[in-house]
Amino acid sequence: MRFILPLLLVLTFVSCKETKQTNNASSKLDEFLTGQEKYFRFNGNILIADKGQTIFQKSYGFADYNTKRLLNDSSVxxxxxxxxxxxxxxxxxxxxxxxxxxxxxxxxxxxxxxxxxxxxxxxxxxxxxxxxxxxxxxxxxxxxxxxxxxxxxxxxxxxxxxxxxxxxxxxxxxxxxxxxxxxxxxxxxxxxxxxxxxxxxxxxxxxxxxxxxxxxxxxxxxxxxxxxxxxxxxxxxxxxxxxxxxxxxxxxxxxxxxxxxxxxxxxxxxxxxxxxxxxxxxxxxxxxxxxxxxxxxxxxxxxxxxxxxxxxxxxxxxxxxxxxxxxxxxxxxxxxxxxxxxxxxxxxxxxxxxxxxxxxxxxxxAGKEVVMPYEHKAIKLDSIALKTFPGKYKTATADILVELKDGKLFRTGGGSSIELIPESASKFFYGDGSDRQFEFELDENKKIKKAWVISAGIKTVIEKL
Missing domain, CATH: 3.40.710.10 (DD-peptidase/beta-lactamase superfamily)
Incomplete structure (x- = not known):
């Protein structure tokens, strides 16, 4: 009997820890998806399962925009x-x-x-x-x-x-x-x-x-x-x-x-x-x-x-x-x-x-750090400040070209050109309404030390060529 009680305490502790981790993940999942709905128009249903057991399931938005009928877990x-x-x-x-x-x-x-x-x-x-x-x-x-x-x-x-x-x-x-x-x-x-x-x-x-x-x-x-x-x-x-x-x-x-x-x-x-x-x-x-x-x-x-x-x-x-x-x-x-x-x-x-x-x-x-969605507000940067950022950047799978045209920054490639709108002296958001940003770390001479792309909260280091 003396061995059973400690075992039960260990199992209870593990169960409580797993429950806390699951609840924390669910809270962050909902925060992210609610932000996607609010700021980037996400509309749909989500289900996440671990070994076949549902750990998160929720609906965001409308099944019919015309009637304002809401989605639910059984929407087809x-x-x-x-x-x-x-x-x-x-x-x-x-x-x-x-x-x-x-x-x-x-x-x-x-x-x-x-x-x-x-x-x-x-x-x-x-x-x-x-x-x-x-x-x-x-x-x-x-x-x-x-x-x-x-x-x-x-x-x-x-x-x-x-x-x-x-x-x-x-x-x-x-x-x-x-x-x-x-x-x-x-x-x-x-x-x-x-x-x-x-x-x-x-x-x-x-x-x-x-x-x-x-x-x-x-x-x-x-x-x-x-x-x-x-x-x-x-x-x-x-x-x-x-x-x-x-x-x-x-x-x-x-x-x-x-x-x-x-x-x-x-x-x-x-x-x-x-x-x-x-x-x-x-x-x-x-x-x-x-x-x-x-x-x-x-x-x-x-x-x-x-x-x-x-x-x-x-x-x-x-x-x-x-x-x-x-x-x-x-x-x-x-x-x-x-x-x-x-x-x-x-x-x-x-x-x-x-x-x-x-x-x-x-x-x-997986417990990784994610940049939560937020409202992006544009600021003005003069053309001198913007001259720091144009150039070619490399990710693990692609090259990115940033160009300065008529006093504005653009991310070009694949036959398209998307404006990069400044929200600070070192951070820019995509002008097409998607949840994407460029972020830079500048040294004391306003030169780029580090650079990142952020896509739907995932922050990835990029290299300026």
């Missing part, structure tokens, strides 16, 4: 390209059942398409070289008609567009490939993609609020507790749905396409999905391991790979399995750190930068 979001891992799993289930092989050719299923030697593996890994359907359909498709998968396939066959490159020789993201993969599922199973996914994935995992949903425009179907996607119209100074913007009207005439996006879900259902990948609930263990293994190199600088419907990479906290998604009105992100078994889900329905926010959340959970 369009996942955009986060959907690709579901399509990939649908294919791999058929592989496990012996109904498909990864080496099967695209033309076994659609001989009318003029693309030779493309395999299912190529399509899963974005190494197919298939042309982009979106660009050409935006140009040539009848915008008064809603396109479905069969329409896209017939369109590609009729247009006889050339392949972008020989299969397997290059990596290039392909929405076309994943639409075709969904169509292969339908051809093999003789079921609709929606029915197949519901029966074989969503229902077995009890993802009760998840479905294939692209019928709001094409069949006028609705979902309860739906988070409508909005974008901010700068000139009108208000949020609008993409349907109302002529430059985004492709959301209407491409509404019937499935496979590259169009899975709709909630943060809680996505945690169930994440656990199924971790525990290979649906797929054979060997098949699941192939899905989350680096199959094709995406980026030589970051050494990021693509598996089957997921990206495989590393950050400061270990190996990450992740995917982002973007579609007018929505930006989504789902990631799991395989070292810590921590899951980060960020779903935005106003096009906030979900993947950047998720990285900051990882830093907060």
């Amino acid at each position: 979001f369009e996942l955009a390209s986060v959907s690709k891992q579901f399509t990939a799993t649908g294919i791999l289930l058929l592989v496990d059942k012996g109904k498909l092989k990864l080496t099967d050719s695209l033309r076994q299923f659609f001989p009318e398409l003029p693309y030779h030697n493309i395999t299912i593996w190529n399509m899963l890994t974005h190494t197919s070289g298939l042309p982009d359907y979106m660009g050409i359909m935006m140009e040539k498709w009848d915008h008064n008609k809603i396109a479905f998968n069969k329409d896209m396939i017939n369109f590609l066959a009729t247009e006889n567009l050339p392949a972008l490159f020989a299969p397997g020789t290059k990596w290039e993201y392909s929405n076309t490939a994943y639409v075709i993969l969904a169509s292969i599922i339908e051809k093999v199973t003789r079921e609709t993609f929606a029915d197949y996914m519901a029966k074989n994935i969503f229902k077995p995992l009890q993802m009760t609020r998840t479905r294939v949903y692209n019928t709001r425009r094409s069949l006028k179907d609705t979902i309860p507790n739906y988070a409508y996607g909005f974008f901010y119209h700068d000139s009108l100074n208000k949020y609008m749905i993409p349907d109302e913007e002529p430059q985004m009207n492709f959301v209407i005439y491409l509404d019937g396409l499935q496979g590259d996006g169009i899975i709709n879900s909630t943060t809680s259902d996505l945690l169930k999905w994440d656990r199924s990948i971790k525990n290979h609930t649906l797929l054979k263990e060997a098949t699941q391991q192939e899905m989350v293994k680096g199959q094709a190199l995406m980026d030589t600088a970051t050494k990021k790979y693509y598996g089957f419907g997921v990206g495989i990479g590393k950050n400061d906290f270990g190996n990450i399995i992740s995917h982002s998604g973007g579609w007018p009105g929505y930006v989504t992100y789902l990631a799991r750190n395989t070292h810590t078994d921590q899951t980060f889900i960020v779903l935005s329905n106003n096009m906030s930068n979900s993947s950047t926010i998720a990285l900051t959340l990882q830093n907060i959970v």
Whole structure:
């Protein structure tokens, strides 16, 4: 008995310490996200889990800006390209059942398409070289008609567009490939993609609020507790749905396409999905391991790979399995750190930068220092003071050019130029409304000693070349 009491005291102490750390992290997470909502217009749902247990879950903002209906934990979001891992799993289930092989050719299923030697593996890994359907359909498709998968396939066959490159020789993201993969599922199973996914994935995992949903425009179907996607119209100074913007009207005439996006879900259902990948609930263990293994190199600088419907990479906290998604009105992100078994889900329905926010959340959970959001107020600096800062700066992954034009500083590159607005003699914020800053430490001669970029609270040292 004398040994049991000290053990209980130790366990109680450890439990209290862990609870205090969790509460502290939750407080900082909420402070950061509340600041993002207040100062940088973040709108969306967050879920963070540790070894499958939810440690933070909260909603920020509106499910519908027009009615001011608020988001809640059960709000349903369009996942955009986060959907690709579901399509990939649908294919791999058929592989496990012996109904498909990864080496099967695209033309076994659609001989009318003029693309030779493309395999299912190529399509899963974005190494197919298939042309982009979106660009050409935006140009040539009848915008008064809603396109479905069969329409896209017939369109590609009729247009006889050339392949972008020989299969397997290059990596290039392909929405076309994943639409075709969904169509292969339908051809093999003789079921609709929606029915197949519901029966074989969503229902077995009890993802009760998840479905294939692209019928709001094409069949006028609705979902309860739906988070409508909005974008901010700068000139009108208000949020609008993409349907109302002529430059985004492709959301209407491409509404019937499935496979590259169009899975709709909630943060809680996505945690169930994440656990199924971790525990290979649906797929054979060997098949699941192939899905989350680096199959094709995406980026030589970051050494990021693509598996089957997921990206495989590393950050400061270990190996990450992740995917982002973007579609007018929505930006989504789902990631799991395989070292810590921590899951980060960020779903935005106003096009906030979900993947950047998720990285900051990882830093907060890990106890790293984060610059909390605050209101930036511009001051005046004369051109003499500003002459200290122009030049080339180097980060771990990119070069940054800062230029002085007409008495103002600009960060240029990638075909864009963003004003850097002074808020002190040594700190500047981006003029595009994003949560990004440059900060400098100057010596007694007003020369730069140190420099940093700050992105969504993450402060990184940069070197002036």
